[in-house]
Amino acid sequence: MGSFSSSNAGNGTDLMTECGTNCSCGVECVNRLTQRGVSVKLRIVKDRNKGWGLHAAQFIHRGQFVCEYAGEFLTTEEARTRQRTYDEFACGGGLHPALLVVREHLPSGKACLRVNIDATKVGNIARFVNHSCDGGNLSTVLVRNSGSLLPRLCFFAAKDVVDGEELTFGYGVADPTKQGRPCFCGSSCCVGRLPSEET
Template sequence: MGKRHQSSSSNEQESPLVQCAGLILPWLQPIELSSISSTCKALNDIARAITVTRISDASHLSESFAIPFINTVDDTPYAYFLYTPIQTLALQDPLQARQHWGSEPSARPGFEPGPAVEGACGCECPERCGGGGWGFLGCPCWGRVDSGEVTRECGPSCACGSGCGNRVTLKGVSVKLKVVRDRRKGWGLHADDFIPYGQFVCEYAGELLTTKEARRRQQAYDELALGGRFSSALLVVREHLPSGNICIRINIDATRIGNVARFINHSCDGGNLSTVLRGTLLATYGTFPHELKNFMLSGW
């Protein structure tokens, strides 16, 4: 009787691998997660829970709103990539990089202004910020010049607090979005609520590349695209002087590392988003729920 009880207790004890699986499995890529889920029921249950969490939020729980994957056309549950809410320096080998994705934290990260930049000048309006008479942003620093082509925001060196309404682009995705699978276009970013004209949507985040590295990667991406079922998210923004000469070139690669802006489709007949320096995207007209987000390169 005692031996049978001891054997039963031993069977109920989980192996060290299963006990640590909740910490290890979120680091795995989809094909690795699928392989390990077939080894035993306990790991299968953990892998399934991780997959459900990944489907529920493409932002890896890094944004204020969950951005779910929705697929009714095939059996691809989600798109795997490393998430960054801001632009980041290029990695030596992004294919080997990994990121924890699949476990639920106690709370989503809040916004806190970054450290002040030495020598930079900022505003001094903490008492007036948020008061009446300053428009919907509630900050006297708010202002747009050149008919909306240039946007000015409070930065880390400003005296405003985290509640300042003039820190829109620093707070990440500001509207409800979803990533929807299309039979022809693949994954695409859609509005999940009405987005008014001029509303900041998101920054185009990814790896900041040199022009030499951007050209090398584009050549590699073109070769991969020849086989089909591959689409890169390498964005090149050129700012021109009035004379027509190139003033500045920004190369942002969100193919392996980026945010949800990587799912925005390109439209040749005019999009519903426009970009400003630093790769931010704003609505060019009111966008209704379920509408696909597009941008037009010639508008930049």
């Protein structure tokens, strides 16, 4: 509890490769879509139960790039240590941890690359995206720049989003039988608990 999501590339999270340091092209290259920063208007809005949330401040077309989930890339050992601390403090309700664990299944099918991105203290606007049990309106894509080992996690609109709508995605699957922090996503399929990452 306290951190969020386990997205399996090949199982919910798509993979994409963009041009990188190995390429001779510049930032205007059409294959560097996610490398030019946020290109849609967004607004940060406070919710009584969920804390801050990210809302669209314009119409966003389905498939449009929204933003990258920036943060500190941690070793798994450091992620586990931080998670324990966050769990302790988040119980009081004052802290909104933003530690995201992504697993990419490698093509062999025998190994998986675990990426821990912590936006709790260092991050960008994406760290305000809240969870929705219905999967929300954002899809996650692991984008690897050619020549880079570590992928970046990027949000794209999974459907058309209207101005003012909250942007959300599914942090993972919550187990309603386990103790956890309450979920206030308000969707009709809400299980009442936030997903928790057993690390």
